[in-house]
Amino acid sequence: MSLKARVEATLFTTGKALTIEEISEIVKAPNEDLEEALLELIMDYSSRDGALEIDDEDGYVIQVKEEYFDIVESLMPIEMSENALKTLSAIAIKQPVLQSDLVNIIGMGVYDHINYLLGKELISKKPKGKSFMIKTTTKFNEYFKLTGDTKTLAQILDIQSKN
Amino acid sequence: MSLKARVEATLFTTGKALTIEEISEIVKAPNEDLEEALLELIMDYSSRDGALEIDDEDGYVIQVKEEYFDIVESLMPIEMSENALKTLSAIAIKQPVLQSDLVNIIGMGVYDHINYLLGKELISKKPKGKSFMIKTTTKFNEYFKLTGDTKTLAQILDIQSKN
Amino acid sequence: MNEIDKLDGIEILVNWAKSGEVDPWDVDIVKVTDMFLEKLFEIKQHNLRLTGRTLFFAAVLLKIKSDILEGLDPFKEVPVSSDFIDEHDIDEDFDEDDIYEDIRNTNIVSLENALARRTSTRKNRTRKVTLEDLIKQLRKLEEIENKQKVKRTEEKINTRRSYTHFTPDDILEMAHDEYIEDEIIKLQNTLTKLFESEEIIELNELTKSGMDRVSAYIALLFLASRSRIDLVQDEFYSDLYIIKEVG
Numbered sequence: 001m002s003l004k005a006r007v008e009a010t011l012f013t014t015g016k017a018l019t020i021e022e023i024s025e026i027v028k029a030p031n032e033d034l035e036e037a038l039l040e041l042i043m044d045y046s047s048r049d050g051a052l053e054i055d056d057e058d059g060y061v062i063q064v065k066e067e068y069f070d071i072v073e074s075l076m077p078i079e080m081s082e083n084a085l086k087t088l089s090a091i092a093i094k095q096p097v098l099q100s101d102l103v104n105i106i107g108m109g110v111y112d113h114i115n116y117l118l119g120k121e122l123i124s125k126k127p128k129g130k131s132f133m134i135k136t137t138t139k140f141n142e143y144f145k146l147t148g149d150t151k152t153l154a155q156i157l158d159i160q161s162k163n
Numbered sequence: 164m165s166l167k168a169r170v171e172a173t174l175f176t177t178g179k180a181l182t183i184e185e186i187s188e189i190v191k192a193p194n195e196d197l198e199e200a201l202l203e204l205i206m207d208y209s210s211r212d213g214a215l216e217i218d219d220e221d222g223y224v225i226q227v228k229e230e231y232f233d234i235v236e237s238l239m240p241i242e243m244s245e246n247a248l249k250t251l252s253a254i255a256i257k258q259p260v261l262q263s264d265l266v267n268i269i270g271m272g273v274y275d276h277i278n279y280l281l282g283k284e285l286i287s288k289k290p291k292g293k294s295f296m297i298k299t300t301t302k303f304n305e306y307f308k309l310t311g312d313t314k315t316l317a318q319i320l321d322i323q324s325k326n
Numbered sequence: 327m328n329e330i331d332k333l334d335g336i337e338i339l340v341n342w343a344k345s346g347e348v349d350p351w352d353v354d355i356v357k358v359t360d361m362f363l364e365k366l367f368e369i370k371q372h373n374l375r376l377t378g379r380t381l382f383f384a385a386v387l388l389k390i391k392s393d394i395l396e397g398l399d400p401f402k403e404v405p406v407s408s409d410f411i412d413e414h415d416i417d418e419d420f421d422e423d424d425i426y427e428d429i430r431n432t433n434i435v436s437l438e439n440a441l442a443r444r445t446s447t448r449k450n451r452t453r454k455v456t457l458e459d460l461i462k463q464l465r466k467l468e469e470i471e472n473k474q475k476v477k478r479t480e481e482k483i484n485t486r487r488s489y490t491h492f493t494p495d496d497i498l499e500m501a502h503d504e505y506i507e508d509e510i511i512k513l514q515n516t517l518t519k520l521f522e523s524e525e526i527i528e529l530n531e532l533t534k535s536g537m538d539r540v541s542a543y544i545a546l547l548f549l550a551s552r553s554r555i556d557l558v559q560d561e562f563y564s565d566l567y568i569i570k571e572v573g
């Protein structure tokens with residue numbers, strides 16, 4: 001039983017992006033060995049002509065290649081208005097974030113979006129002072145990831161909420 | 164984009180055994196083409212030295228090979244609630260058993276569990292007096308890969324407790 | 327002026343390419359950037375609405391230009407960076423609030439693009455129950471059953487102690503129970519004491535000595551069956567009297 005295969009079994013089973021440390025805890029192997037195994041695994045997958053690949057952008061995860069996204073979307077659709085998606089993005093970028101701050105950034109529509117996103121279990125909220133502290137959930141992480149330069153986005157959001 | 168890869172994306176995303184008809188509906192391809200693609204996919208997987216395989220015993224599904232099942236067991240929750248499993252184990256060891264006796268052992272929750280287990284065809288029930296006589300089915304034996312009757316299960320328990 | 331009005335970001339570049347002002351196959355980024363900025367100022371001078379998109383393109387071009395001037399490869403990475411806002415040298419008469427306003431517009435577009443759907447999501451993230459799982463449950467069940475058994479036995483013993491609830495079977499069982507023998511001896515001692523001062527004792531008197539009625543009654547039945555006492559009752563449900571067996 002190779003370490004590479006044990007890592008593959010781990011990635012396949014958890015289905016979410018894992019850090020080297022998390023993988024290490026599951027397969028009980030030192031980080032250096034893991035790095036090698038992961039690299040081999042990534043190369044194995046990329047040399048195939050299959051639908052799957054290993055993404056290492058924010059942790060390691062087995063995923064369907066972008067070109068087959070239509071299949072993922074048809075099997076696990078997430079219906080969301082553009083505005084709710086905007087709010088979800090703002091939460092993901094700024095989390096944990098106060099509901100009152102979100103109102104400043106997005107506007108009053110935020111309340112509806114938050115209720116919708118709570119219903120979809122993509123965010124959670126807890127009372128904090130006179131407002132609510134909002135952050136994304138595990139389910140969010142299973143379905144979404146932030147792209148591009150999040151730092152820039154966060155800074156721009158900061159400027160917005162100051163104005 | 165090959166059909167084989169589209170089928171792979173489908174099996175990966177669905178995560179449960181699919182019939183040819185179900186796959187056909189998702190990837191929109193005729194059964195004959197699908198059969199060929201599936202055969203190729205199975206061969207691809209079996210020629211690799213990885214942790215995954217395609218099982219075609221009861222529908223098609225990508226799964227972790229048996230030898231890496233310790234990882235799956237520790238990371239993935241089981242498909243039924245713990246309480247339903249408790250009821251199932253009581254039925255397995257006491258069968259044939261009266262539903263009323265099960266209520267005494269497990270409690271009122273038993274009714275829900277029994278309906279769930281009947282739906283999964285793991286148990287059967289027949290009227291007996293004012294209650295129902297319940298026992299496990301052939302499917303139960305297949306599910307748990309038990310070759311004989313539940314005596315085997317009792318024997319396994321015996322052997323285990325002696326160790 | 328009308329022509330400028332329609333121009334928006336990339337269209338400005340496309341128009342230059344069409345008119346031959348810029349060679350699309352050999353773009354001098356530094357020159358194009360300067361041209362673009364000039365155009366920007368022109369739009370500003372005409373007091374036309376400056377869209378977020380135009381400003382965004384300007385920022386991207388400036389970033390690329392500054393990279394080239396610094397000798398960096400601007401196409402090595404996606405040219406999105408936090409440097410946009412403060413790095414470019416836009417003319418002083420640009421109102422800062424305007425810039426923010428435009429960035430806000432620009433950014434609301436990009437906010438939606440900030441999130442990407444993962445393609446690692448899978449349905450049915452549970453596994454089949456293994457024999458091992460089933461056996462684990464069986465063991466738990468065994469434990470529960472054993473505990474229930476112990477509890478039932480304890481309850482039975484407690485019930486017997488007071489004899490408040492008993493069935494014929496219980497009584498038969500009791501005959502062989504050491505516990506009842508203790509009760510009989512206790513009752514006999516009590517009776518011996520009472521018979522020193524009385525010849526006839528009413529059942530209720532026995533309860534005063536600490537025995538409950540049922541326990542006392544059962545012990546009496548056993549004593550009577552061993553011919554140690556006589557039990558007298560005039561009518562059903564009337565008082566029961568205990569008389570010392572003579573001889």
